[in-house]
Amino acid sequence: MIPVAFDYEVAESVDHAIEMLGQYGDESKLLAGGHSLIPIMRLRLAAPSVLIDLGRLENLRYVRDGGDHLKIGALTRHRDLAFNDMVAEHCGIVGYAAGLLGDPSVQHRGTLGGTLSHGDASGDMPSVITALEGQIVIQGPNGERVVKASDFFRDYLVTDLGEQEVVTEVRVPKLDGNTGWSYKKFSRRSQDWAMVGVAAVVERSNGSIGSARIALTAMGATPIRATSVEQALSGASLDAVGEAAQSADEGTNPASDSAASAEFRRHLARVWTKRAVEEALSR
Amino acid sequence: MRRIQVNVNGATYEHEVEPRLLLVHYLREGLNLTGTMVGCNTSNCGACTVLLNGQSVKSCTLFAVQADGQEITTVQGLQTNGDWHPMQTAFHENHGLQCGYCTPGMILASISYLKENPNPNEEEIREALEGNYCRCTGYENIVKAVQQAAGQTS
Numbered sequence: 001m002i003p004v005a006f007d008y009e010v011a012e013s014v015d016h017a018i019e020m021l022g023q024y025g026d027e028s029k030l031l032a033g034g035h036s037l038i039p040i041m042r043l044r045l046a047a048p049s050v051l052i053d054l055g056r057l058e059n060l061r062y063v064r065d066g067g068d069h070l071k072i073g074a075l076t077r078h079r080d081l082a083f084n085d086m087v088a089e090h091c092g093i094v095g096y097a098a099g100l101l102g103d104p105s106v107q108h109r110g111t112l113g114g115t116l117s118h119g120d121a122s123g124d125m126p127s128v129i130t131a132l133e134g135q136i137v138i139q140g141p142n143g144e145r146v147v148k149a150s151d152f153f154r155d156y157l158v159t160d161l162g163e164q165e166v167v168t169e170v171r172v173p174k175l176d177g178n179t180g181w182s183y184k185k186f187s188r189r190s191q192d193w194a195m196v197g198v199a200a201v202v203e204r205s206n207g208s209i210g211s212a213r214i215a216l217t218a219m220g221a222t223p224i225r226a227t228s229v230e231q232a233l234s235g236a237s238l239d240a241v242g243e244a245a246q247s248a249d250e251g252t253n254p255a256s257d258s259a260a261s262a263e264f265r266r267h268l269a270r271v272w273t274k275r276a277v278e279e280a281l282s283r
Numbered sequence: 284m285r286r287i288q289v290n291v292n293g294a295t296y297e298h299e300v301e302p303r304l305l306l307v308h309y310l311r312e313g314l315n316l317t318g319t320m321v322g323c324n325t326s327n328c329g330a331c332t333v334l335l336n337g338q339s340v341k342s343c344t345l346f347a348v349q350a351d352g353q354e355i356t357t358v359q360g361l362q363t364n365g366d367w368h369p370m371q372t373a374f375h376e377n378h379g380l381q382c383g384y385c386t387p388g389m390i391l392a393s394i395s396y397l398k399e400n401p402n403p404n405e406e407e408i409r410e411a412l413e414g415n416y417c418r419c420t421g422y423e424n425i426v427k428a429v430q431q432a433a434g435q436t437s
Binding site for chain 1: 414
């Protein structure tokens with residue numbers, strides 16, 4: 001379908017975008033890569049009257065070394081992340097998941113800041129950034145603030161972003177040699193949204209598990225940490241994984257839809273949590 | 284309406300367009316470049332694939348205004364001096380098509396991918412083309428064509 005008519009403005013800078021958000025109010029919407037927004041505009045599920053295009057802000061497209069973490073500009077395309085050497089070396093799960101979502105043409109356009117701002121709990125990057133305990137840098141009329149991923153995703157398609165705020169950067173920790181990762185995504189067909197996804201970041205310690213951080217995709221309105229599995233694995237031996245993963249769906253609230261029933265999603269969460277943690281331990 | 288200037292297949296065009304005009308419709312109806320197909324209209328099938336500054340994109344999921352000032356290549360811009368692009372030749376020689384509807388998108392997505400990975404194996408080619416559907420299911424020869432083209436360009 002053809003979207004409802006709208007006015008189009010090009011943001012020359014983040015400050016300019018913030019100013020225009022103030023001017024046009026909640027009838028306006030930020031456009032980055034457009035690979036979440038344009039499809040829903042085409043379905044007329046969204047009909048903003050003004051689009052403010054951030055797509056020309058090449059200064060927000062970067063990966064930088066921040067010491068113990070990586071700084072990723074919000075306008076960095078998924079495909080950039082999939083082929084970035086610094087990401088591969090220090091935080092491979094980000095590059096892997098960025099190369100897994102959609103397809104190459106989608107990855108050429110879609111941006112990390114865009115997919116996080118869209119806040120779809122079926123998206124891959126929200127749970128990956130949540131498992132990493134990443135941070136989201138937000139700019140607004142009153143300056144900059146930094147929000148933990150766990151505080152950023154509030155509800156289904158709702159984030160902590162205020163009406164006049166823009167995500168400018170995402171920070172993820174550099175993983176050391178004792179920390180392995182895995183992202184497991186289960187879907188029926190190539191390119192589909194995850195029926196269930198599991199992001200696992202697991203630290204090894206003296207032949208056992210030090211700590212595990214696990215976030216689930218499509219198991220509720222936001223990315224959900226599998227806290228009971230994390231607690232069971234803290235300091236546990238390597239053979240504890242199978243039993244611990246049995247509680248992966250605790251505290252989740254998966255939907256039943258045409259892709260899968262809630263019960264099946266719970267089953268998948270348990271199975272893929274086990275496999276994800278095992279893979280993370282082997283890396 | 285908004286004025287845009289784009290370079291398509293080496294020629295510069297300037298038009299007043301409605302912001303909601305999708306790039307695929309601008310190419311087909313504005314510039315009469317009907318080699319770019321409309322398929323699923325949901326960013327899945329890849330029939331509308333074009334190169335934007337050399338990288339494959341789905342022109343059904345891009346507004347023409349977003350392409351202002353950029354360079355676009357469609358299947359109709361691949362020839363040089365009347366000679367086919369090596370990828371076109373490879374699709375021809377391997378019969379990498381049946382009905383031909385997906386072919387422009389397949390060729391452009393493959394050209395884009397070989398720039399990122401000049402020596403892919405078969406599995407990598409199949410993964411790289413996951414966003415391009417051939418509903419005749421003629422994938423075997425499509426993959427062979429890309430393998431041949433990769434051999435020539437590497």
